[in-house]
Amino acid sequence: xxxxxxxxxxxxYGDYPALRDIQLEAAxxxxxxxxxxxxxxxxxxLRTIAGFSSAQRGKIKIFGREPREAxxxxxxxxxxxxxxxxxxxSALENLTLFGKLYGLPDPKKSANEWLERTGLxxxxxxxxxxxxxxxxxRLAVARAFLHEPTVLLLxxxxxxLDDRAIAVLQRLLREGLAARKTIxxxxxQLREALELATHVALLNRGQLAFHGARTQEMVDDPxxxxxxxxxxx
Amino acid sequence: MKYFxxxxxxxxxxxxxxxxxxxxxxxxxxxxxxxxLLFSYTFDPEQEMMRQVSGxxxxxxxxxxxxxxxxxxxxxxxxxxxxxxxxxxxxxGSALFLGKCFASFVLVLAxxxxxxxxxxxxxxxxxxxxxxxxxxxxxxxxxxLTIIGTIFSALTVNIKLREVMLPMLxxxxxxxxxMSAMRLTTSLVNGQPIPEDDFAWLKMLIxxxxxxxxxxxxxxxxxxxx
Amino acid sequence: MLAALFDSSVWTALAAAAIAAIAxxxxxxxxxxxxxxxxxxxxxxGLVLLAAGIVAGAIAGRLAxxxxxxxxxxxxxxxVGVLLYAPYLMLRRxxxxxxxxxxxxxxxxxFALFDIPLxxxxxxxxxxxxxxSLPLSTxxxxxxxxxxxxxxxxxxxxxEQQRRAQDAERxxxxxI
Numbered sequence: 001x002x003x004x005x006x007x008x009x010x011x012x013y014g015d016y017p018a019l020r021d022i023q024l025e026a027a028x029x030x031x032x033x034x035x036x037x038x039x040x041x042x043x044x045x046l047r048t049i050a051g052f053s054s055a056q057r058g059k060i061k062i063f064g065r066e067p068r069e070a071x072x073x074x075x076x077x078x079x080x081x082x083x084x085x086x087x088x089x090s091a092l093e094n095l096t097l098f099g100k101l102y103g104l105p106d107p108k109k110s111a112n113e114w115l116e117r118t119g120l121x122x123x124x125x126x127x128x129x130x131x132x133x134x135x136x137x138r139l140a141v142a143r144a145f146l147h148e149p150t151v152l153l154l155x156x157x158x159x160x161l162d163d164r165a166i167a168v169l170q171r172l173l174r175e176g177l178a179a180r181k182t183i184x185x186x187x188x189q190l191r192e193a194l195e196l197a198t199h200v201a202l203l204n205r206g207q208l209a210f211h212g213a214r215t216q217e218m219v220d221d222p223x224x225x226x227x228x229x230x231x232x233x
Numbered sequence: 234m235k236y237f238x239x240x241x242x243x244x245x246x247x248x249x250x251x252x253x254x255x256x257x258x259x260x261x262x263x264x265x266x267x268x269x270l271l272f273s274y275t276f277d278p279e280q281e282m283m284r285q286v287s288g289x290x291x292x293x294x295x296x297x298x299x300x301x302x303x304x305x306x307x308x309x310x311x312x313x314x315x316x317x318x319x320x321x322x323x324x325x326g327s328a329l330f331l332g333k334c335f336a337s338f339v340l341v342l343a344x345x346x347x348x349x350x351x352x353x354x355x356x357x358x359x360x361x362x363x364x365x366x367x368x369x370x371x372x373x374x375x376x377x378l379t380i381i382g383t384i385f386s387a388l389t390v391n392i393k394l395r396e397v398m399l400p401m402l403x404x405x406x407x408x409x410x411x412m413s414a415m416r417l418t419t420s421l422v423n424g425q426p427i428p429e430d431d432f433a434w435l436k437m438l439i440x441x442x443x444x445x446x447x448x449x450x451x452x453x454x455x456x457x458x459x
Numbered sequence: 460m461l462a463a464l465f466d467s468s469v470w471t472a473l474a475a476a477a478i479a480a481i482a483x484x485x486x487x488x489x490x491x492x493x494x495x496x497x498x499x500x501x502x503x504x505g506l507v508l509l510a511a512g513i514v515a516g517a518i519a520g521r522l523a524x525x526x527x528x529x530x531x532x533x534x535x536x537x538x539v540g541v542l543l544y545a546p547y548l549m550l551r552r553x554x555x556x557x558x559x560x561x562x563x564x565x566x567x568x569x570f571a572l573f574d575i576p577l578x579x580x581x582x583x584x585x586x587x588x589x590x591x592s593l594p595l596s597t598x599x600x601x602x603x604x605x606x607x608x609x610x611x612x613x614x615x616x617x618x619e620q621q622r623r624a625q626d627a628e629r630x631x632x633x634x635i
Contacts, residue, residue, distance in 0.1 A: 014557025015492075015627030050321060053458065056490060068458070073323035082314025088253040089246075100242045101322040103235070127253075143318065384570075388563050392553045401546040406570055408539060409577040412585055433584065441577060448573055452566050455487055 001064050003028045003151055003182035004049060009058035011041075011048055018044045019055070020206045026182050026199065028150075031173070033193040033214070034186040035225060036203035042186035043081075045203065046155050049184065050078045062151055074102065077149030079157050083140035087129035091120050091139055094128060095146055102147035114142040118168050134162035141169050151182045158189040166192065190222030202229050239324045243332025244339075250309060251340055257305040258340055265298035265348045273355050287358055288419030292411055294348060296378060299341040300400050303382030306337050307390040316390070326454045330383065338379045345371055352422075362424035370421060373438045374414030377445070381407050384449040387456045406445075413438035461519035466595045467604035468512025469537055473575070475505025475608065476544070480572035483565035492623060495561035498568055499551065500615035506544045508608050513537050532586045533595065539578050543571050557623075 004026040011019035019041050026032045034042050048055050051067030062072040078084075085094040092111055099107025115121045118138040128136060137160070144152065152173075158166060173183060173196055187193040194200070200218060202210040202225050210229035217224050251257055272290055276283050310316035319329055353360050360367060385402045389395045404411075413434040420427055427435065479498045486494035513534065520529045528534070547567050554560035 012558065015623060016630040051458075052317060052320060070323040070325075073321060076321065078317065078321050080314055080317055082312075082317065084314050084318035086246075086250060086315055087312060088250045093249075097242065097246050098318065098322065101239065101319075101324055103323065381570075384566075388566060389550075391559075392550075392563075394553050398546070398550060398553055401549060402567060405539065405542040405546065406574050409574065409581040412581045416585075437577070437581060437584075444573055444577070445570070448570060452569065455562055456566055 002026060002061075003030070003063055004032075004184055005059075005061040006045075006049065007059045007061070009045075009048065009055040009060060011044060011053070011055045018206050019048065022058070022206075022208055024201055024208060024211050026184055028182055029177065029180040030198045031177055031183040031185065031196050032199045032201060033190075033197035034184060034201050034203065035188075035190065035193075036186075036209075037230075039205075040203040041206040042203055043155055044206075046078075046153050046184065046186055047080075050076060050153050074147065075150045077144040077147070077152045079140055079144045079152075079154045081155060083136050083143075085128055085136070085139050085143055088127060090125045090127055091115060091131075091142075092124040094139065095142060098143055098146055104147060110146055114146050117145075117172070118142040119164070132162075133160070134165045137161050137165040138168055141165070141172065145172060145176075149181070152176065152184070154183065154185040156186055156188060158187060158192050170196070194219050194222055200225055202226070204230060236325070236328055239328040240332045240335065243319075243324075243329055244335040247306070247309070247333055247336030248339060251305070251336070257302045258344065261298045261301045261341070261344045262347060264301060265294050265344055266351060268294045268297065269348065269352055269355055276356070283356060284358075284423050285419065287352075287356065287422050288415040288417070291349075291352060291418055291422060292374065292415045294352075295341070295345050295375070296404065296407070296411060298344055298348070299375070299378050300382060300403065302340050302344070303337055303379065303386055303403070304396060304399050306333050306383050306386040308386065308395065311390065320457055326457045327450050329457070330387065330449070330453045333386075334379050334383045337383055338375060341379060342371065342375050345375065358422055359424045360422045363421040363426060366427065367418065367421040370414060370417045370435075370438070373435075373442060374410060374418075376442050377407060377410035377414070377438065378403075380442070380446050380449055381410075384453070384456060387453075410438055410441040413441070460600075461515045461522070463596055463598045463600040464604065465512045465516030465519065465534070465537070466598070467600040468508045468515070469533065469540075469595055470597070470601055471605050471608045472505045472509035472512070472537070472540060474605070475501045475508075475612070476540075476568075476572055476575060479505070479568045483568040486561060486565050490558075492557070492561065493620070495564070496616050496619040496623065498565065499619055500612045502544055502547055502568065504608055504612040504615055506541060506548065507611075508604065509537055509544075510541055513541065530586055532583045535586060536579050536582045539582060540575065543574060543578070547571065557626075 002025040006022050006024045009019055009022040010017055022045060034045065036042050047053055049060055049067060051073065060067050062075060065072040092115065095111035095114060096107045099110050104110050115124050118141055120135060120138055120142065123131065123135065128139065131139065157169060161169065170192065176183065185193055194214060197214045199212065200214050201208060210225060307316065310319060349360060352358065381403050385399055389398045392398060416431055416434045417427055420431065479502045482494045482498040482501065486498065516534050517527050520531065521527050547564060550567055551560055551564050554563055
């Protein structure tokens with residue numbers, strides 16, 4: 001059973017197909033880089049996999065379960081465009097809150113652990129609205145990893161991160177892959193993503209133009225996939 | 234039970250966040266006091282008519298001021314995309330919804346309990362004799378306001394003109410509950426017990442609460458995920 | 460005659476509300492936009508007929524008793540009905556994305572239907588002093604009014620389906 005299976009998925013906005021017959025899989029321990037131009041449907045696909053909206057046709061399976069099932073939700077960690085933490089709560093309060101919602105046995109302890117792992121232990125009681133951009137991003141990462149998800153869905157995670165946050169995220173992703181976590185990551189930052197990726201999928205106007213293993217050519221020339229399989233290829 | 238703990242987690246989070254910023258509660262309270270003040274220009278507290286309209290006036294104040302708080306209920310999840318994280322968490326949509334309902338309920342009730350003595354002072358109304366019954370009606374009426382306000386707050390969270398659409402949707406649906414609450418409150422707030430005839434209104438109010446709590450819970454997943 | 464027209468429009472509007480709510484439930488179950496178009500068409504026409512009926516009822520009241528608005532229980536209930544469904548149409552206009560729009564509108568339609576009996580009873584108690592008398596006549600005028608409603612609704616329905624098809628074509632064309 002694959003970790004993430006997208007089977008013949010069509011997603012419409014009204015009568016307009018934003019995703020057309022998407023067929024892809026990510027095995028356990030794989031890191032899939034989802035690339036494509038703006039508007040190609042990367043965010044739509046990720047959000048549909050995560051269960052934020054439903055596909056009109058086709059199925060999505062997370063370890064064999066529907067995305068909205070509690071067990072699937074427990075296994076997924078999502079980082080979207082927003083940081084998804086509350087400005088008016090402290091870093092510790094935020095993580096403890098999500099720890100409780102995810103049913104962790106000791107939310108406060110897990111929260112403190114992850115504050116340390118993302119280098120935020122000194123500001124644990126500071127309100128998020130006073131954090132710098134990089135600190136907010138690191139807290140977002142902590143929130144996504146807090147409940148030890150086995151599937152990570154990341155929407156352009158490297159965009160707008162400062163160097164420290166990038167380093168933290170890359171370290172955590174590498175550790176995750178070593179621990180057989182599955183990652184599906186949409187990205188514009190081809191270099192950082194392709195370094196980590198085991199597989200690549202190219203979306204073009206809602207359709208899958210390429211889906212396969214990452215090759216050395218791709219790492220050497222990040223524009224390779226676009227040139228070979230993208231529009232005007 | 235896990236379910237109730239989940240509801241409590243969401244409710245506590247909302248109340249804590251609101252108490253930190255006090256945005257909704259300050260606006261709500263200021264608005265309530267302002268309406269009470271404005272209406273005092275129209276009504277002479279000496280007049281008998283005042284007694285007749287007191288229930289109506291009070292619930293107009295509660296409903297309008299309450300909407301300010303209810304609007305924030307899901308709107309507070311928009312900055313930073315927090316709503317995504319809440320929907321992604323493995324809690325039932327109904328737990329998220331009820332948590333927010335309870336939080337709003339507490340906040341709106343707080344504003345009401347502050348407005349009541351002010352009302353009593355401005356309009357020289359003796360509301361203490363029947364306070365237990367009055368409090369009961371407050372609870373029932375506020376729950377009606379909260380349940381409808383919260384489900385529509387979730388419905389309208391992402392649309393333009395949210396601040397306009399929420400009251401437009403909420404008040405017409407709320408009418409039977411508001412009418413019941415107004416009728417019951419008029420007697421109680423003047424220190425009179427509910428007359429025999431008016432017990433039907435109490436049933437209407439309770440019925441409204443039950444029906445729409447059920448309908449909201451039945452439709453909550455659709456509203457949250459679409 | 461005018462009063463009878465008013466009563467007929469109320470019956471038609473009630474039928475419209477029920478059909479809209481059922482169509483809404485069917486939409487939520489099947490996600491077939493046919494039901495959404497149906498709910499929209501029926502709600503719009505129902506609302507228009509109800510509003511026209513209220514005007515007829517008000518005129519009837521004026522001719523009979525001299526006042527434009529008599530706070531008659533039936534007339535007032537009908538007015539609340541208009542206030543209940545006008546936001547439904549406003550909401551549809553406020554949401555761009557078709558699936559979200561249809562789903563949200565469906566929820567409102569269902570809430571509104573559950574509210575109608577409560578409103579009817581509440582207004583009756585309020586105005587007619589707790590004698591739940593809602594004698595709406597069922598004269599011959601019901602048939603023409605209902606048929607008019609059905610005809611207008613089917614025209615509106617077809618119009619909505621066409622608009623939807625055009626939208627889809629337009630968006631597909633934009634890609635190319």
